[in-house]
Amino acid sequence: MTHIHSFLAIILMTLSACSQQTASKVQAETPTDLIYTIELVVPDLEIPWGMDFLPDGSILITEKSGELIHYRNNTKQTISGLPDIYVRGQGGLLDIRLHPNYNSNGWIYFSFASQEGPEEGGNTAIMRAKLNNNKLTDQELLYKAEPNTTKGQHFGSRIEFDNEGYLYFSIGDRGNRDVNPQDITRDCGKIYRLNDDGSIPSSNPFVGHSGAKQAIYSYGHRNPQGMVKHPETGEIYIHEHGPKGGDEINIIEKGKNYGWPVISYGLNYDGTPFTDITEKEGMEQPLFYWTPSIAPSGLSIVSSDKYPNWTGNLLVGSLKFSYLERLVIENNEVVKREKLFENTGRLRNVKQGSDGYIYIAVEGEGIYKIVPKQN
Numbered sequence: 001m002t003h004i005h006s007f008l009a010i011i012l013m014t015l016s017a018c019s020q021q022t023a024s025k026v027q028a029e030t031p032t033d034l035i036y037t038i039e040l041v042v043p044d045l046e047i048p049w050g051m052d053f054l055p056d057g058s059i060l061i062t063e064k065s066g067e068l069i070h071y072r073n074n075t076k077q078t079i080s081g082l083p084d085i086y087v088r089g090q091g092g093l094l095d096i097r098l099h100p101n102y103n104s105n106g107w108i109y110f111s112f113a114s115q116e117g118p119e120e121g122g123n124t125a126i127m128r129a130k131l132n133n134n135k136l137t138d139q140e141l142l143y144k145a146e147p148n149t150t151k152g153q154h155f156g157s158r159i160e161f162d163n164e165g166y167l168y169f170s171i172g173d174r175g176n177r178d179v180n181p182q183d184i185t186r187d188c189g190k191i192y193r194l195n196d197d198g199s200i201p202s203s204n205p206f207v208g209h210s211g212a213k214q215a216i217y218s219y220g221h222r223n224p225q226g227m228v229k230h231p232e233t234g235e236i237y238i239h240e241h242g243p244k245g246g247d248e249i250n251i252i253e254k255g256k257n258y259g260w261p262v263i264s265y266g267l268n269y270d271g272t273p274f275t276d277i278t279e280k281e282g283m284e285q286p287l288f289y290w291t292p293s294i295a296p297s298g299l300s301i302v303s304s305d306k307y308p309n310w311t312g313n314l315l316v317g318s319l320k321f322s323y324l325e326r327l328v329i330e331n332n333e334v335v336k337r338e339k340l341f342e343n344t345g346r347l348r349n350v351k352q353g354s355d356g357y358i359y360i361a362v363e364g365e366g367i368y369k370i371v372p373k374q375n
Contacts, residue, residue, distance in 0.1 A: 028325060028337040035373055036307070038341055038360070042071050042367035050095035050110070050159075051361060053354040055103055060131075061367070062110065064092035070134065071367075081129065081136030086113040086122030089152015094124070095169075097159040099196060106130045107196070111157040111169060114144055121150035123187070124157045124171040128198075142198030143169070143215060145187035151175040154188075154241075158227035158299075163234040166201060167194045168252070170238060172223035173260070177274075181220050181260045185211040189260060191224065191238065191252050193217035205255030220258040220283065226299030226316060237287075239299055239316060242266035243274075245291035249314070249327075250284065259283035265291055288327070288334045295320035298349035304356035307370075317347030317360065324350060324360055344368070 042048075047064040054060065058072035066085035070077045085093050091113030099107040107128050114125035123145040129136040154172030161167055173180045173189035181189025184206055192215040195201055206212035226239040236252040246266025250258055263280050267273055279285060290296070298317040302310040314327040322345050328336035341360070349361035358370040 026334050026337050028339045030339050030342065034340065035309075036340075036370050037373050038344070038368040038370055040366055041359070041369045042076075043365075045069075045361070045364075045366045047092075047363050048348060048361035048367060049093065050097075051349060051351055051359065051367065052096050052098050052108075053351075054098070055354070057353075057355060059353075059359075059367070060096055060098075060108070061361075062093045062096050064094070066093045066112075068093065068096075068110075068136070070131075077134055079131065079134055079136060081139070083112065083125075083127060083139065083141075084115060086115045088113065088122065088150070091122060091124075091152060091155045094155065094157045095159045097161070099128075100161050100165065108136075109142075109159055109167065111159055113155055115148065116141075116144055117146055117148045119146075119148035121148040123148050123174065124155045126157075126159070126167075126169055126194075126198075128196075140198065142167075142194060143192065145171050145174075149174055149176070154223040156224055158225060158238070160227045160229050160236060161196075162229055162236060165196055167196050168192065168217065168227065168236055169194075170221065170224035170227055170240075172225075172240075173221070177222075177261050181222065182257070182262065184209065184213060184216055184219055187213055189219060189221050190216045191218045191221060191227075191236075217254060218252050218256050218258060220256075220260045220262070222260045225297045228299045228301055230301055231303035232312070237299065237301065237314070239296045241295060242289070242293055244269050244271065245289075245293050247290040247293045247296050248286035249288040249316075250286050253284070257283050258286075265289045266293070287329075287332060293320060294318040294325065296325075298347065298351070298361070300350045300352050300358060302352065302358065304352055304358070306356045306372075307358065315350045315358065317350050319346045319348065319363075322346055341368075 049064045050062040061069040068079040094111040096110040109128045113122045115122045125144040126142045129139040153175045156170040156172045224238045224240040239249045243266040300315045316325045323342040324340040326338040345362040
């Protein structure tokens with residue numbers, strides 16, 4: 001009977017997926033008229049997880065291994081003063097983001113795997129600090145997920161600010177699929193929102209709820225490794241890894257439940273189902289999902305006039321298939337997908353720089369800039 005139930009569950013998932021407008025029915029194409037190419041601007045990086053741009057155009061780059069690099073005038077300078085980094089599996093030194101008012105306050109925010117706490121292992125933490133003479137100073141730990149675990153998967157973690165100056169960050173479910181994501185009294189499998197000083201906004205959705213982690217903004221997430229503010233609407237977009245299939249793009253709303261693992265368009269890695277439903281009342285449907293999985297990492301929405309034919313498009317890195325994906329969205333539906341710069345390598349991050357150019361970080365290679373082809 002077990003085999004019959006599994007077979008029926010797969011059929012039900014397939015039929016339900018076919019009925020959804022968010023399905024990955026739009027196939028990714030390789031463009032024949034691409035007018036852009038890439039040029040390597042920062043060579044010799046291993047796993048460049050995060051990057052952001054200082055006012056002078058130089059770049060702060062995190063290596064997952066625990067090194068913070070300042071790249072300026074074609075030279076790499078290692079920045080000292082980092083906290084202890086717990087490097088295990090997918091954990092290490094992760095994202096980095098300048099405060100929107102960096103010019104006036106000098107704050108730099110970064111996420112990392114930390115061992116702080118009584119338990120063995122580690123979990124995702126958020127810290128802010130200032131950069132002085134190639135050293136981080138004034139370190140302040142803003143949030144540390146608990147409890148620690150020795151599991152090596154699903155740390156998250158991207159960082160973004162919204163138009164009101166709130167700080168958002170993601171923490172994955174830490175491999176505890178059936179416990180963490182749906183429980184608001186526990187960390188992990190969540191998107192969080194803080195004030196920029198680490199305090200809890202009084203308007204957060206679970207403030208006052210008994211036992212709730214009051215920094216939580218949304219829940220029911222698996223492992224979000226892409227997050228960006230929409231340049232026009234101000235909405236926070238994320239994408240997150242599914243298991244075998246079911247990677248998702250979601251627009252984050254206050255207090256909403258995004259379903260993991262109760263609903264999903266994915267399967268276990270061995271091809272068996274872990275849920276027989278893809279929708280449920282009170283749980284959000286994704287804007288889009290990928291099947292098969294592309295293993296997305298890094299997310300940007302193009303607003304630069306350097307790419308006029310890409311305005312408003314989403315750019316997503318693929319770790320699995322080693323390309324940059326461009327998604328065209330109309331009326332909250334993906335109508336076109338393109339595979340760009342195929343076989344470049346495991347694409348870890350994508351970001352629009354302060355100079356208007358798009359930069360992509362590729363594991364084992366470095367950081368490339370997307371530029372117009374020369375005639």
